[in-house]
Amino acid sequence: MLSEYFIKRFGLTENGSDNLVKGIIYTALQNVSFMFPVGLYALLLYICIGPLMGGEIVDANLGMFIVAILIILGIIFAFSWKQYHFVYNTTYVESENRRINLGENLRKLPLSFFEKRDLADLTSTIMNDCTDLEHVFSHAIPQLLGSILSLMLVAIGLFIFDWRLAIALLWVVPVAFGIMYVSRNLVQRGSEIVMEDLLDCGDSMQECIESIRDLKSYNHENEYLSKLSGLTSRVERSRIKSELMASAGVISGTVVLKLGMVSVIMLGSYLIMNGQVSIYTLLIFLIASASIYAPVENGLTFLAEILMMDIKIERSKEIEAQVIPEGLKDYSIESYDIEFRDVNFNYDDLKDVLSDVSFTARQGEVTALVGPSGGGKSTVSKLAARFWDPVSGTVSLGGQDLSKLDSEKLLENFSIVFQDVILFNNTILENIRIGRKDATDDEVIEAAKLAECDEFVQKLPDGYNTVIGENGVLLSGGQRQRISIARALLKDANVILLDEATSFLDVENETKIQRALSTLIKNKTVIIIAHRMRTIANADKIVVLDDGKIAEQGSPDELIARDGLFRRMVELQKLSGEWEI
Numbered sequence: 001m002l003s004e005y006f007i008k009r010f011g012l013t014e015n016g017s018d019n020l021v022k023g024i025i026y027t028a029l030q031n032v033s034f035m036f037p038v039g040l041y042a043l044l045l046y047i048c049i050g051p052l053m054g055g056e057i058v059d060a061n062l063g064m065f066i067v068a069i070l071i072i073l074g075i076i077f078a079f080s081w082k083q084y085h086f087v088y089n090t091t092y093v094e095s096e097n098r099r100i101n102l103g104e105n106l107r108k109l110p111l112s113f114f115e116k117r118d119l120a121d122l123t124s125t126i127m128n129d130c131t132d133l134e135h136v137f138s139h140a141i142p143q144l145l146g147s148i149l150s151l152m153l154v155a156i157g158l159f160i161f162d163w164r165l166a167i168a169l170l171w172v173v174p175v176a177f178g179i180m181y182v183s184r185n186l187v188q189r190g191s192e193i194v195m196e197d198l199l200d201c202g203d204s205m206q207e208c209i210e211s212i213r214d215l216k217s218y219n220h221e222n223e224y225l226s227k228l229s230g231l232t233s234r235v236e237r238s239r240i241k242s243e244l245m246a247s248a249g250v251i252s253g254t255v256v257l258k259l260g261m262v263s264v265i266m267l268g269s270y271l272i273m274n275g276q277v278s279i280y281t282l283l284i285f286l287i288a289s290a291s292i293y294a295p296v297e298n299g300l301t302f303l304a305e306i307l308m309m310d311i312k313i314e315r316s317k318e319i320e321a322q323v324i325p326e327g328l329k330d331y332s333i334e335s336y337d338i339e340f341r342d343v344n345f346n347y348d349d350l351k352d353v354l355s356d357v358s359f360t361a362r363q364g365e366v367t368a369l370v371g372p373s374g375g376g377k378s379t380v381s382k383l384a385a386r387f388w389d390p391v392s393g394t395v396s397l398g399g400q401d402l403s404k405l406d407s408e409k410l411l412e413n414f415s416i417v418f419q420d421v422i423l424f425n426n427t428i429l430e431n432i433r434i435g436r437k438d439a440t441d442d443e444v445i446e447a448a449k450l451a452e453c454d455e456f457v458q459k460l461p462d463g464y465n466t467v468i469g470e471n472g473v474l475l476s477g478g479q480r481q482r483i484s485i486a487r488a489l490l491k492d493a494n495v496i497l498l499d500e501a502t503s504f505l506d507v508e509n510e511t512k513i514q515r516a517l518s519t520l521i522k523n524k525t526v527i528i529i530a531h532r533m534r535t536i537a538n539a540d541k542i543v544v545l546d547d548g549k550i551a552e553q554g555s556p557d558e559l560i561a562r563d564g565l566f567r568r569m570v571e572l573q574k575l576s577g578e579w580e581i
Contacts, residue, residue, distance in 0.1 A: 009313075016094035023090070025149070026087070031147060091137045095130055133312060140309075151292065151295070165268060169292070176300060179253045187307040193241070200234075246307070333397060363525045370545070371546050380545065384497060385497060413495050414496075417498050421483070429464040453483060456475075552564050552566060
């Protein structure tokens with residue numbers, strides 16, 4: 001039952017929950033074993049003060065004491081060994097599994113999820129929150145529940161010994177925990193404020209690093225750093241306030257615990273004066289109090305930590321609770337035509353981004369999406385790859401409704417070149433190999449040559465084995481985009497999506513890339529987004545989007561003849577080409 005509670009309450013795996021229960025049991029046994037020396041103290045007291053109180057003189061056997069000490073040390077070592085294993089070793093394995101499970105959940109979620117969420121927040125959940133939860137499961141929960149369990153076991157013995165002194169010793173424990181329970185709302189609210197401030201500060205730091213060139217070029221560093229300093233100060237203040245809220249309950253509870261020894265002394269003195277207990281009994285309870293209260297004090301601190309962790313546990317459970325879209329993995333496709341039929345779409349129920357969009361991008365043809373900025377071109381390409389599902393209408397591939405297909409399996413049919421290229425801090429060879437992980441070095445290099453990468457790669461210190469830094473920081477925008485195109489060439493999928501694929505290239509390199517792309521797109525379904533009219537001059541079909549609606553569609557010659565939006569765009573671009581300073 002306890003194991004099931006931990007699974008539900010803390011989001012642990014079944015194995016992790018079982019190990020936590022064992023860790024609690026061994027922590028309790030370890031705490032009880034620490035009480036064993038109290039028995040030796042009691043025996044020594046009896047031997048030493050017994051004769052002073054009129055008792056018989058007992059001959060002490062030093063050898064027996066040494067054997068007893070060794071046995072007690074052995075028991076303590078055995079319980080501590082098992083406690084360490086189930087509290088620490090297994091917790092770190094569970095933490096690893098938690099991170100992997102979160103990563104797997106995120107990997108399987110639709111890309112629309114990431115456009116709604118703060119990426120710094122997700123990173124914080126996987127790294128910082130999981131690290132903090134490690135401490136909760138390795139220290140706080142086992143020590144807290146282990147202390148309570150061991151206290152119950154020791155309390156039974158104390159009540160048997162003398163129930164009056166046992167009550168005087170233990171009444172403070174429920175009062176101390178009651179104080180912490182009453183302050184739980186303040187502790188949790190303080191933790192929520194700290195989390196909000198940390199995320200704001202993290203977002204601002206990330207923004208500062210990403211925009212450092214612009215900040216420097218416009219001499220805006222001081223103003224931005226001043227803002228950042230204000231955020232870090234706010235985090236500091238909220239942390240101090242949160243710690244004060246938590247420590248107020250802990251300190252108050254600890255102070256109450258100290259009253260237990262006072263009450264034992266007062267009651268014990270009264271009972272001794274009335275001849276109801278011996279001074280020996282009182283000394284035993286005073287010695288016991290030193291061992292009993294220590295784990296309880298730790299338990300109060302750990303209870304505060306557990307209360308502060310609630311928000312982090314909920315953040316992890318929120319990701320795990322995300323519904324992973326299911327879809328067909330085994331299906332047949334008649335062709336690779338992409339058809340939009342009466343498609344409507346909006347983001348988070350806001351204004352419609354697409355309204356009644358209907359067109360077909362046929363296999364073996366190049367379909368170009370053009371139109372003013374904000375017209376919905378990139379949204380169409382995202383719907384075509386099922387990054388999002390339409391609000392109404394259908395998007396189909398070869399007659400199959402994309403919303404019913406498994407998104408991971410579906411993307412095996414797509415090669416996508418985005419305007420914003422993402423590269424990894426790895427070699428050029430491995431960055432291109434992402435297109436097809438089982439590709440040989442020769443196949444990777446051939447794709448790089450087709451994408452006009454070979455010329456600049458040969459000038460790098462280690463050629464294709466050059467590590468290009470985070471997001472390809474050592475390369476220019478055009479070079480990064482050519483690596484992205486090489487990936488698509490290497491994958492050689494049946495559907496090609498090109499979102500401003502040549503936007504960072506000069507005219508000469510754009511011409512070379514277009515030749516490479518002409519090889520890539522043979523007999524493929526190609527959807528291309530471009531603002532340069534020369535990029536789409538040879539397209540088979542042009543779909544003009546304006547304010548989320550299809551303004552017109554047809555071949556380039558047909559649209560030029562209609563004297564509509566497309567013709568005006570062509571003419572305006574010609575005029576801009578003649579502009580001079």
